[in-house]
Amino acid sequence: MIESHLEQASTYAADIDNLIMFIGAVSFFWFFCAQGMFFYLIFRFRAKPGVKAEYITGDEKHLKRWVSIPHLLIIVCDVFIIIGAVMVWVNVKQDLPDPDRTVRVIGQQWAWTFVHPGADGVLDTEDDITTIDELHIEVGQVYHYQLQSEDVLHSFSVPVFRLKQDAVPGRRITGWFEAITTGQHDIQCAEMCGIGHGAMAAQIYIETPEQHAQWIRQRGEPLAAAD
């Protein structure tokens, strides 16, 4: 359903999609059961001349079953949904694997600034590469992002990763992703941030190790020449 339009480009994208499909299967099963029963009753008990409605208080055991059994089954379904949701959540947001690289993502009205580690692979050194509205990463590497905001709330949203995290001024929020396919995709700002919110777009470039090394060389050159 989602992957028909958006690739699964991170390690956890498939987990999230599967969770959504699972919740969809469970909840739409109940949805169609309830709607089916609902429309059946409307047609079955349409007013007919001379037929009086039944007097039912709702205390009758054989009728109450029709409510109480689905009710218990829904509790069981809920337990599975909660387990699935928490497992995915812990993996995506709570337990951060050790990073191979770290990037800094800074939201401000109305652009994204990305600080990449340079050739040394370490952030906050002289060869850091700073870009506006384009994030370059290498496929198959575990990245930590350090998310900051300069002014108002923003939200770092990468739909192909199924990732979203708000940026809050005054905080540095750390999360992770690991890309599994290469390509160029949208980065959105998913939190209302003022009149330019609709134009606060960026692109993520997921590159092979060779492409990424080359990009770093190219971006590093003007800097090296200046030294």
Next chain:
Amino acid sequence: MAAHKQNFFMKYLWSTDHKIIAMQYLFTGMFMALVGGFLAYAFRMQLAFPGTDIPLFGVVSPGEYNALVTNHGTIMIFWVAMPVLVAALGNYLIPLMVGCDDMVFPRLNRLSYQVFLVSAIIILASFFVPGGAFGGAWTAYPPLSTTAEFSLTPFGSPLWVLAVALEFVAFLMGGINFITTAMNSRAPGMKMFDVPIVVWFIVLASILFMGSVGPLIAGAIMLLFDQLVGTGYFNPGVGGDPILYQHLFWFFGHPEVYVVLLPALGIVAEVITVFSRKKLFAYKIVLYTAIATGVLSFFVWAHHQFVAGIDPRMANVFTVTTVLISIPIAEMLFVYIATLYGGSIRLTTPMLWALAFLAEFLLGGVTGIFLGASGADVYFHDTYFVLAHFHYTFFPIAIISVFAAVTFWFPKMFGRLMNETLGKVHFWITVVCFNGIFLPLFLLGTWGQHRRIYNYEHFPELAGQDMQQLRVFATMCLVVMLCAQAIFLFNFFWSMFKGKKAGKNPWKANTLEWTVPSPPPHGNFAKLPVCYRGPYEYSHPDREEDYWPQDEPASETT
């Protein structure tokens, strides 16, 4: 409360009569619904045909777009759903249904409406100040909402906060009246479990409102101080915390959903029992599930903030509470559906609306589970999936159930029946178009379309033709739906003067409001009624008649 002559001003504008105040709320709410609908028209047209000159509006700038979506949400919730569902129906129905002559505090009631009217004027006025109306989303998260340099609406932001805060004050006063009246002024013999569900639910809604609104009023005042005098409650630069506001907002914001949901469910209970000629299936279960929902609703607020920067461990707790709230709500919907079993169902216009409420709200309910489950919300948060989900809850609540209520109680309010044919035409166009608007939006959200974007041209993955066609389709459905409301307005005002006379009890219903003339006179009951039984004694086997009014003594049994 003897009848006495009053001039027009005292009778209709300065009245303490609960019915007149209810009408004031109803008509103000209907007017604000037209405003909110027009705002939706303007921004949906922008989404379907970006950058074009929109008839009746003009070209929508990004700033205007933000103001349109922000105020559409704010107005529809605070100036349509609240005044109509809680205030208008609470005021009209509670004294009539519990069998008393007026609210316990009539002057407080009048003050409540007056404060509400001021708040409505302020929110409308905010469109015409320099910089325009506030555009920081109906949630008004700081620092965007607190800092004029960020929002670019130096006057719009404080006016928005002021209007919302005044609106809360109005509903606090209304709520005090609803609770005290229902608790203290019931007709002799009306025990707790003889109170009509709609009255119970409006009272529960008022309690929920009072329990949750305190933190938000505090939050609103802090916001106002941050805006106007430069305090830093929510400003991280001086030690404040923007996330604090989100907690205060959603601690109110989520119970608020149930504040408007409960009266809507109450209306549906009244309408489906009357038109299926059935006793409500398991009255006590309905009541207890509502109370359980109300209590649980205080413990789910942070599901709006899963990705907001809260401690990730907290999300697990709120996932559990949020998914659990599906249990009482599902139970209640099952009980409503079970009420239809064995009935003698008449598909009148109010019944169609009530049944549509159940059918549509079910979809709103199940799609909520995706969002309550933290692992799935990481993706769905702030997409059109969320938007479609809550419109599948709020549209049934604020529009469908209100139409059920208005068409059902119209004969009581104005003494005349509405036209059934026009009512059904209006019903089908509205409901079909509603689905036409929001089903495509589920799909757009699933494909990653995020909210509050005036033009998707900057996002290659969202700018494709297939997605644009869905946007155009949704907008077309909206335009047709809005036009169809003219049918309702015509029917409403035409029937008010030219409709067939209704008599006291056109639907053969049991509750006490149907025992007085239509419209009820000042003071309601010529002689205050005595209550002998519960409100849903339809098709009782001992009686020839298929209804049994609450005030009919048992000895008159045929």
